[in-house]
Amino acid sequence: MAYSVRRFAWDDVPLLTASEAAHGPPASAAPADAVERMRRWLAQPGMRPERDCFIADDDGTPAGYAYLVVEQPLRRGVLIFEAAPAGRAPLLDAAVSDARSIGLAVVQVDVPETDDALRSFLASAGLAHVRTHLHLRRDGAQTIDAPLPAGAAIRSAGRDDTAALTDLQNAAFRGSWGYAPNTTETIAYGVFELPDDPPDRVLLLEEGGRLLAYCWTHQGHAGAPGQIGMVGTAPAEQSRGLGRAVTAAGVDHLV
Template sequence: MAIHTTDSLTAEDLDAARAVLTAAATADGREAVSEAGRLRLRVDAPRPGIRHLVQLAGSSPAGYAQVEAPEGLAAEPTATVELAVHPDLRRQGRGRQLLDAVLAAAGPRRTVDFWAHGGHPGAARLAEEYGARLVRELRQMRRTAPAPGVEPLPSGVTLRTFRPGQDDKAWLQLNARAFAHHPEQGSWTAGDLADRLVEPWFDPAGFFLATRPDPTGPEGAERLVGFHWTKVHPATVTEPALGEVYVVGVDPAEQGNGLGRALTAVGLRHLAQARGLETVLLYVDADNPAAIRVYERVGFAIHEVDLMYQVRTG
């Protein structure tokens, strides 16, 4: 068993990582690495703070781990990890070997958070073995129903769609305000947005922006106060085509005026009426009861959960 650690994937590394993740997704019925992690699977220059561990059994792909630490593992007290073992090679200790390699690379006295997507039982066993504690629950909720009715927008708010190249900066600023305390969403950079704008699924017609007139700017100026970005997942061998409430954000100054509810309804109607998708998914943290209540009121229910475990290195 060999584990190769690198900051920049070669074509061979990429093939091995993708082979593991594709096999794992087919066997488990869900992705083993998040969308952000999959976007980093490219043969290109190193991305700051991202390391890859590729595990081989002889010459065959056996496992893959991705480590995110903003200033590199040696300098940052917390690292976030996603990992997967090829389903043909599970229950042979390879997950333990891969996790040991991650923890060794992290160095002593570090905090390491690792995801168990779908609450995979293998990850739960590893967590128990390493004395890890559960620190986060990310719920996937789903809704299968006709489009909801129209919810009124707050007075003075108008709706339009996103304009790539023109709205990028203003949207990033709003996203940072709306998700100031969110561990991933609130830290998006221009590069994170650009990665998604070139993805095959991106459709500006499904990216809705709420605006108000900006009295501090020139005539006709506006400011963004909310958004609903939708996404469409193509059908797979295990799932039909699905819509997604990719992200809904509201400026903190607009909280409590019904804008989030109205934006949610706008996106759901778009997915149902324009895209023909009545089954829609979304992700929400379990410790965000206000958002959960909004989604439950329009028919969303828990489908599965992703769990984050935390362990300290010695």
Template sequence: MRLPVPVEIGPLSPAAQDAVRALADDAARHDGVAPLSEQPLLHLGADDAATTHVVARTSAGATAGYLQVDRSGDVASAELVVHPEHRRGGIGSLLLRTAQRDARLPERSGAPDQRGKPLRLWAHGDLEAARGFAAARGLTAARELLFLARPLDADLPAPALPADHVLRPFRPGADDDAWVALNAAAFAGHPEQGRLTVADLHDRAAEPWFDPAGFLLLEDPDGALVGSVWTKVEPGQEAGRVDGEIYAVGTAPAAQGRGLGTALTAAGLAHLAAVGCARGVLYVDGDNTAARRTYDRLGFARAGTDVQYAPA
């Protein structure tokens, strides 16, 4: 097929956002894995200097491909998807070249001495087609994000939390700043989680899956926030086959090494089982050895892999 005309770069209208979501849904049904992660979907409406949206259309005006580049971190992180009916026609290569050019641009703050950022491209599910696409363009795996799962059955571990600590639900509004500060400290240096802002928290709190009862905060005897576990259950799943996610679990640096992360994860699993989930799932970086040991002890096993590619 001929390359789509036009390629549009800029903010997305509400109709264009809906078209991208429909494109992602079609690709997910075809591939068996969602092509875009949560963050780019939440940012479809973003119109700022750190975010680039690119839509490729067919000559008839249908949305055939989408690219989003996030330049807010130390690297430019890109995610792209091409509709199954329009693959192997050059759209993916076109979107990748656009991402590479965008990443090389100086920061849009106007500082003349700033350089572009290295580009990292996410591929979800570690599909053979994605591996071939990356290899043909000189990209190699730079990071693995593991998808782990375990059944929520009678063998669930009991949460072994300190008796003098209090585990309570998150209070929207009252706990926002304190939790964001805890999260930033717990995930200092993490390329995504550690950069969450109060605005990012509010974006997630506005999603249909958000439930404060499944967002648990741990306080020490002085009332200081020392840990949290945030769970996520997507609505609309088939009864009896519902996945519940340990969305984020972290402890304050001063409280680490005391087993609180394991206990909080167990508390999150207990909550997911109580609301009817059949399987607990989570994501963890492949090189996070300490966290992987914890999840191994809790009965998790690998169920999938996302890969971030970079130039060799």
């Protein structure tokens, strides 16, 4: 088959949604608003799908897509593949060419541990394994015993907390492998616009009027497991158990 590759247009949102369903990991439920969910994801601040998203097709038959999520501060692109195996090579070529044209130094791909075919393809294309991420799962309704320190309190974040939350997250993860600094726009969109049932609940731990830690929880569509996306603690306050305490509150919320 001779696949051609073109850039994304906004009329392609249903096509990308179908490709994700056909070639991505099995979903725990099929959300009725999958197309709108894809549209919200593509509309995130800083994303430029018309430049960085590519669609492969075989004589008019779509074979999937690749999206290069650009992180300019790191000169890195994170590539998302949802494509038939035969469409991966031309999509990878297009994404790498895009990365070079905008001055990125590296392209990385997250590969599920169970996807031997994708891992083999990427290795044959010259990509090397550099990092392993763990996805931890907790079943049942068990809570975590982690009492709050005396004088600390936890509350839910509102829109007025966006700037402080952004500052805390960037400080907590500064220097961590692969972390690209966030802006107030991306944090606000991620909490209040992107979720299926907005807003995500972000729990803030405060002490003496100071924001010291947070836990970002997410509840997806019906049937999907709840998630804790990020937990961060102010660098000067680490090793006090604040992260554990706010994580316990996040688990309590989800169960």
